[in-house]
Amino acid sequence: MRLLGNVLVVSIILVVFGFENSALAYLDPGTGSMVLQLLLGGIAGAAVILKLYWRRFVGLFRGHAREESEHSSSEDQK
Amino acid sequence: MSGVQPLPGSFRDPSGNVYQVEGRILRTVNECFSQDFDFVTSTGLLKSLAAEGLLLPFEFVSSDILKLSDPKPRYVLETPRLPFISFPYEWSFSALKAAALLHVRIHLQALEVGVTLSDASAYNIQFQGNHPVFIDHLSFRRYQSGEMWVGHRQFCEQFLNPLLLRAFFGISHNAWYRGTQEGITTGEIRRLLKWRHYWKWNVLTHVVLQDLFQKTSTTHTKSLQDHSLATASFPLSSFKHMLKKMSSWISQLTPLNKGESTWGDYDKTCSYSSIETKSKKQFILEFAQKVQPTLLWDFGCNTGEYSETALEGGARYVVGFDFDQGALDRSYHRASERRLSFQALFMDAANPSPNQGWNGLERESLQSRASADAVFALALVHHLAIARNIPLVQVVNWLISLAPQGVIEFVPKNDPMVQELLSLRQDIFPDYTFENFIALLKEKAVVVKIETVSKSGRMLVWFTRM
Numbered sequence A: 001m002r003l004l005g006n007v008l009v010v011s012i013i014l015v016v017f018g019f020e021n022s023a024l025a026y027l028d029p030g031t032g033s034m035v036l037q038l039l040l041g042g043i044a045g046a047a048v049i050l051k052l053y054w055r056r057f058v059g060l061f062r063g064h065a066r067e068e069s070e071h072s073s074s075e076d077q078k
Numbered sequence B: 001m002s003g004v005q006p007l008p009g010s011f012r013d014p015s016g017n018v019y020q021v022e023g024r025i026l027r028t029v030n031e032c033f034s035q036d037f038d039f040v041t042s043t044g045l046l047k048s049l050a051a052e053g054l055l056l057p058f059e060f061v062s063s064d065i066l067k068l069s070d071p072k073p074r075y076v077l078e079t080p081r082l083p084f085i086s087f088p089y090e091w092s093f094s095a096l097k098a099a100a101l102l103h104v105r106i107h108l109q110a111l112e113v114g115v116t117l118s119d120a121s122a123y124n125i126q127f128q129g130n131h132p133v134f135i136d137h138l139s140f141r142r143y144q145s146g147e148m149w150v151g152h153r154q155f156c157e158q159f160l161n162p163l164l165l166r167a168f169f170g171i172s173h174n175a176w177y178r179g180t181q182e183g184i185t186t187g188e189i190r191r192l193l194k195w196r197h198y199w200k201w202n203v204l205t206h207v208v209l210q211d212l213f214q215k216t217s218t219t220h221t222k223s224l225q226d227h228s229l230a231t232a233s234f235p236l237s238s239f240k241h242m243l244k245k246m247s248s249w250i251s252q253l254t255p256l257n258k259g260e261s262t263w264g265d266y267d268k269t270c271s272y273s274s275i276e277t278k279s280k281k282q283f284i285l286e287f288a289q290k291v292q293p294t295l296l297w298d299f300g301c302n303t304g305e306y307s308e309t310a311l312e313g314g315a316r317y318v319v320g321f322d323f324d325q326g327a328l329d330r331s332y333h334r335a336s337e338r339r340l341s342f343q344a345l346f347m348d349a350a351n352p353s354p355n356q357g358w359n360g361l362e363r364e365s366l367q368s369r370a371s372a373d374a375v376f377a378l379a380l381v382h383h384l385a386i387a388r389n390i391p392l393v394q395v396v397n398w399l400i401s402l403a404p405q406g407v408i409e410f411v412p413k414n415d416p417m418v419q420e421l422l423s424l425r426q427d428i429f430p431d432y433t434f435e436n437f438i439a440l441l442k443e444k445a446v447v448v449k450i451e452t453v454s455k456s457g458r459m460l461v462w463f464t465r466m
Helices: A002-016 A031-062 A065-076 B031-042 B045-051 B093-112 B152-169 B174-180 B186-192 B201-226 B236-252 B274-291 B305-313 B325-338 B381-387 B392-402 B416-422 B434-444
Strands: B018-021 B024-029 B059-061 B075-079 B115-117 B125-128 B131-134 B140-142 B295-299 B317-322 B342-346 B374-377 B405-410 B445-452 B459-465
Touching: A031 B152, A031 B201, A031 B236, B024 B031, B031 B045, B031 B140, B045 B093, B093 B115, B093 B125, B093 B131, B093 B152, B093 B236, B093 B325, B152 B174, B152 B186, B152 B201, B152 B236, B186 B201, B201 B236, B274 B305, B274 B374, B274 B405, B274 B445, B274 B459, B295 B305, B295 B392, B305 B317, B305 B325, B305 B342, B305 B374, B317 B325, B325 B342, B374 B392, B381 B392, B381 B405, B381 B416, B392 B405, B392 B434, B405 B434, B434 B445, B434 B459
Parallel strands: B295 B317, B295 B374, B317 B342, B374 B405
Antiparallel strands: B018 B024, B024 B075, B059 B075, B115 B140, B125 B131, B405 B459, B445 B459
16 A cells, blocks of 8 residues: 555656646645645646556566656656 | 734734734734735625625724734724634534535635635634634635645545544544544544445545555655645646535535434433423523523533523523534534524533643633523533532532523432433432532522422522522
């Protein structure tokens, strides 16, 4: 379960940073709630996650999964 | 800062504070929040919510009344004084549910005009009878494109999780909530879940995944910071959809153990005959007509039958207290169906709400919160004096301290209800007699009227404090 959580959190982080706003409140919303909302709001981003994992999956067979993963991460961060 | 001090519970939000001056309730809007407040008022949202009875109405008044210089507020709002302030740990399941639905409804209406809520505190809602009303005008601020439901976690902790506790496990939220004051954390609720709960999408997302993300995200803190989680985007359509789904889910929640109430059916199963009930009601009616209390406290209110009688007699507002969830829920529905100025709250008379929270002052105790004009303690004394071993003299003095006048019902030892309490224990209450009770009462009060209202010898006593 924890592994699943880790995978999801990383995935969600990877797909959200292109969309930003600057609203901050006096209340701490909690990272759990925020990541959840990114997941719920990011159904459109699901395709990106699937694409990401597909690359990793294919990368496994090519024997250089790590490079693929790093490559895709740095691409997404641009 | 000089001048009047804000109320002790008003310190969390820098946007403004709440003050009480000569019985008037005033809310300041500080300069740092004035732009947001101007925007919100320009949308007309606050007026329309107030017109619908969902938000407490307000008027702008001069800030001179507060004599504040640092910071000098941009605006001062005056709101009507509510008949009684209550806290979510005193609400029944039905009341907490109504408050939750109101919160979501207001948030959805706000989003329609580009406004959002900055928090989701259950303490921002109060009740007038069974009607919930939002009281914090400073929770509204301009919605910025892509922002999240900032109060989601707080909503879950203060509304959703306490409701789930009763709906899934049959445990009422009151004692737990009173202990934490901030509700029940998602992690705590998740640990209680059985596997059968997991397949429900709402549980999976708002409880399981939220908790999982909260825990696992601590190991990704840097990553979250690097990617500006605090400023990440959430589509408005998803925001609204999330609120609607939450509202729909909560509206379907019902208590798990509805049938296990001891007192919920008391008015159907109690030892009174209809004639006895009639004479008891007549006594109550006469008292209410004569006294016309503005605020009446009905301890051990049960399903609110006699509270309703008092309202018929002229009491303006009745707050009932009981610790039986079934009775509270029935009281809530009685108030709903008949639109009564009656509010039933969870309270154990032997352990009433204390002063608590920050500095011991944030949430006031029952007696420091309000003063009742009259009190009822109908068939309550034996529960305190016998079931809880509280000396009779202390019970009598406590009741007299609650209000300057009232009605106490004394149930004698030979009554079946008292016999039941004594059936498995030694009778160590030789002073529990009507004569002794009256003698103790007369030390501090004048007895206005006494009447026998049952065959077993139950006595109603109308007293006025000396």
